[in-house]
Amino acid sequence: MTVEAENLTVRYGQHTILHDIAFEARAGCISVIAGPNGSGKTTLLKALCGDLPHSGTIRLNGHDIAKLKPHQMAARRGVLAQETTLSFPFTVAEVVRIGVSAKSDPPVSRTWSDRLVTQALAAVDLAGFAGRFYQELSGGERQRVQLARVLCQIWEPVDDGGPCWLFLDEPVSSLDIRHQIGVMELAADYARRGGGVIAVMHDLNLTAMFADQVTLLSSGKVVTSGAPETVMSDAALSETFGCRLRVGVQPSNGLFVLPHSIMDHAAPT
Amino acid sequence: MPLQGDRSVRARFALAGLTVLLVLTMGFALQVGASDVPTLRVLMTWAGLDDGQGLKPVDMIVIMSIRLPRVIMGAMIGAALAVSGAVMQGLFRNPLADPGIVGVSAGASLGAVAIIVLGGTVLAPYSQFAGVNALPFAAFLGGLASTYILYSIATRQRRTSVATMLLAGIALGAFALALTGLLIFVADDLQLRQISFWSLGSLAGATWEKVVSIMPIILPALFVSAYLARGLNALAFGEAAAVHMGVSVQFVKNVAIFAIAAATGASVAVSGGIGFVGIIVPHALRLLIGPDHRYLLPAAGLLGAIFLLLADCISRTIVPPAELPIGIVTAAIGAPFFLWILLRRRGIIDL
Numbered sequence: 030m031t032v033e034a035e036n037l038t039v040r041y042g043q044h045t046i047l048h049d050i051a052f053e054a055r056a057g058c059i060s061v062i063a064g065p066n067g068s069g070k071t072t073l074l075k076a077l078c079g080d081l082p083h084s085g086t087i088r089l090n091g092h093d094i095a096k097l098k099p100h101q102m103a104a105r106r107g108v109l110a111q112e113t114t115l116s117f118p119f120t121v122a123e124v125v126r127i128g129v130s131a132k133s134d135p136p137v138s139r140t141w142s143d144r145l146v147t148q149a150l151a152a153v154d155l156a157g158f159a160g161r162f163y164q165e166l167s168g169g170e171r172q173r174v175q176l177a178r179v180l181c182q183i184w185e186p187v188d189d190g191g192p193c194w195l196f197l198d199e200p201v202s203s204l205d206i207r208h209q210i211g212v213m214e215l216a217a218d219y220a221r222r223g224g225g226v227i228a229v230m231h232d233l234n235l236t237a238m239f240a241d242q243v244t245l246l247s248s249g250k251v252v253t254s255g256a257p258e259t260v261m262s263d264a265a266l267s268e269t270f271g272c273r274l275r276v277g278v279q280p281s282n283g284l285f286v287l288p289h290s291i292m293d294h295a296a297p298t
Numbered sequence: 299m300p301l302q303g304d305r306s307v308r309a310r311f312a313l314a315g316l317t318v319l320l321v322l323t324m325g326f327a328l329q330v331g332a333s334d335v336p337t338l339r340v341l342m343t344w345a346g347l348d349d350g351q352g353l354k355p356v357d358m359i360v361i362m363s364i365r366l367p368r369v370i371m372g373a374m375i376g377a378a379l380a381v382s383g384a385v386m387q388g389l390f391r392n393p394l395a396d397p398g399i400v401g402v403s404a405g406a407s408l409g410a411v412a413i414i415v416l417g418g419t420v421l422a423p424y425s426q427f428a429g430v431n432a433l434p435f436a437a438f439l440g441g442l443a444s445t446y447i448l449y450s451i452a453t454r455q456r457r458t459s460v461a462t463m464l465l466a467g468i469a470l471g472a473f474a475l476a477l478t479g480l481l482i483f484v485a486d487d488l489q490l491r492q493i494s495f496w497s498l499g500s501l502a503g504a505t506w507e508k509v510v511s512i513m514p515i516i517l518p519a520l521f522v523s524a525y526l527a528r529g530l531n532a533l534a535f536g537e538a539a540a541v542h543m544g545v546s547v548q549f550v551k552n553v554a555i556f557a558i559a560a561a562t563g564a565s566v567a568v569s570g571g572i573g574f575v576g577i578i579v580p581h582a583l584r585l586l587i588g589p590d591h592r593y594l595l596p597a598a599g600l601l602g603a604i605f606l607l608l609a610d611c612i613s614r615t616i617v618p619p620a621e622l623p624i625g626i627v628t629a630a631i632g633a634p635f636f637l638w639i640l641l642r643r644r645g646i647i648d649l
Contacts, residue, residue: 075538078538078542079541080538080541098546099541099544099545099546099547100544100545100546101544102542102544103542103543103544104544106542107542108538108539108542110536110538110539113535113536113539114536115534115535116391116392116393116534117393117534117584117589118584118588118589119534119588119589119590120303120304120305120588121303122301122302122303122304123303123304123305123588123589123590126304127531127532127535127543128543130528130531131532131543131544133544143300143301143304146301147301157302159301159302159303159304160302160303161303182543
């Protein structure tokens with residue numbers, strides 16, 4: 030099962046943001062969209078969510094999204110925006126519970142719903158935050174509360190209707206390194222259990238570490254797409270970002286901290 | 299162990315408490331008034347539980363024809379104003395929004411003032427046709443018409459822009475105000491007095507006829523808004539996020555705007571401009587039971603009814619035998635109370 034776009038073109042007024050894009054993401058994988066500012070990453074993700082008028086075809090698990098109703102889409106995919114502000118003083122528990130009530134099969138029993146909220150908060154390392162007000166939290170904490178809310182909406186990565194999808198727009202942008210890795214591992218686990226993950230990412234190291242497939246965008250066009258080992262080359266990255274980049278080069282003073290250095294991923298020394 | 303930060307249990311207790319309080323308030327409002335009446339016996343007689351011996355006919359009239367329709371109308375209008383306020387605030391994602399934003403009040407005022415000033419001359423055929431209901435009906439039509447115009451302006455390609463509605467609402471409101479001003483300019487002294495009393499609002503003149511005429515508008519609107527709760531909860535996260543959660547946002551907007559226009563229009567038509575209920579009641583409840591619309595909307599209906607009935611009790615007993623316009627009372631109690639809760643809970647009010 031896939032999320033795919035064919036001949037996707039998106040215009041804002043006179044400006045063409047995406048030119049004739051071909052994109053495919055498979056369930057069971059983390060697919061990363063990377064590229065410089067203004068390259069159309071977020072626009073591509075929004076188009077895949079069904080938020081934008083577009084020409085071309087977008088299919089979610091084989092269904093043309095133009096023909097799907099909001100509630101049918103919501104049963105298949107959850108979307109984490111870059112930043113979410115709330116207009117009213119909700120508590121963390123209430124925010125996450127709204128995600129539970131957006132499930133296609135909302136739990137009947139209160140205990141079950143409470144357990145789901147607790148589990149989702151634990152999954153984003155916010156156990157014990159249920160009683161706090163959303164407005165009192167830091168940016169990174171708010172981002173993780175929203176992730177817990179999105180997770181509740183599509184809690185099972187695969188159900189009778191096929192795989193579910195997490196659409197993440199810069200999910201780690203406001204997080205510290207420990208929570209960056211935590212969130213990426215959560216996404217990897219979701220993909221391992223059969224769900225699909227599509228993430229817009231700025232961090233190339235985390236992309237190299239977690240992505241199964243990378244699409245590089247520049248000026249609204251796909252530069253290249255494929256496994257990170259092939260896509261993340263000196264040439265492709267330099268062309269995409271418009272500056273000279275080299276892969277796998279140590280800084281001269283040896284002072285750098287890569288997310289890879291946490292236990293499981295580090296190469297033997 | 300119950301989930302921390304989950305205020306739904308508290309909200310259910312509040313709903314039960316408010317229901318009891320509303321019944322008590324209605325009883326109290328029947329009892330309070332210029333003349334002493336054995337209210338309970340009258341009601342029991344009416345229900346066939348008392349033989350009614352020793353009751354004066356005038357007691358029956360005071361309760362059954364004057365106070366009871368007034369209490370029922372007051373409760374309906376209080377509920378309509380408070381629920382409309384809560385729905386508007388959810389729709390506009392702003393705790394300061396009120397039904398006035400969609401142009402109901404400005405349009406209704408224009409309709410009412412037009413009848414007061416021109417009812418004897420230019421609009422005489424209409425006044426004769428509509429009879430005693432000429433004024434409320436004109437106010438209702440004015441409110442609906444201006445809502446419809448505003449809604450059409452803000453809707454492009456079947457998408458309603460809430461921001462355009464807010465801005466265009468200010469412009470249309472100013473325009474309606476200018477027309478109203480023009481009418482006030484040509485009005486005579488008696489008409490001016492009528493206009494200012496109408497704009498202060500009053501439940502005086504409540505009749506069974508009025509109760510029956512607004513009930514089929516207000517009750518369905520209140521009933522329908524209960525179904526908006528999930529959509530409004532999702533809208534608190536923004537329109538895109540609400541769609542992502544499976545909400546048909548345009549449907550929620552359509553239903554909300556027209557339910558609110560109808561409920562507010564009907565209320566303003568029979569009671570004039572009663573301010574402040576739509577802001578203070580939902581706000582106080584959000585502090586008490588949280589912003590979850592599944593509980594907030596019914597609780598706002600109950601507390602709105604209680605608040606307006608108590609304000610009406612004050613308005614008809616404070617300067618006997620005259621009555622103070624109820625708009626003065628709601629604002630005079632409401633404003634300081636509102637400031638008090640604002641200052642007390644400053645921390646979590648995040649505009």
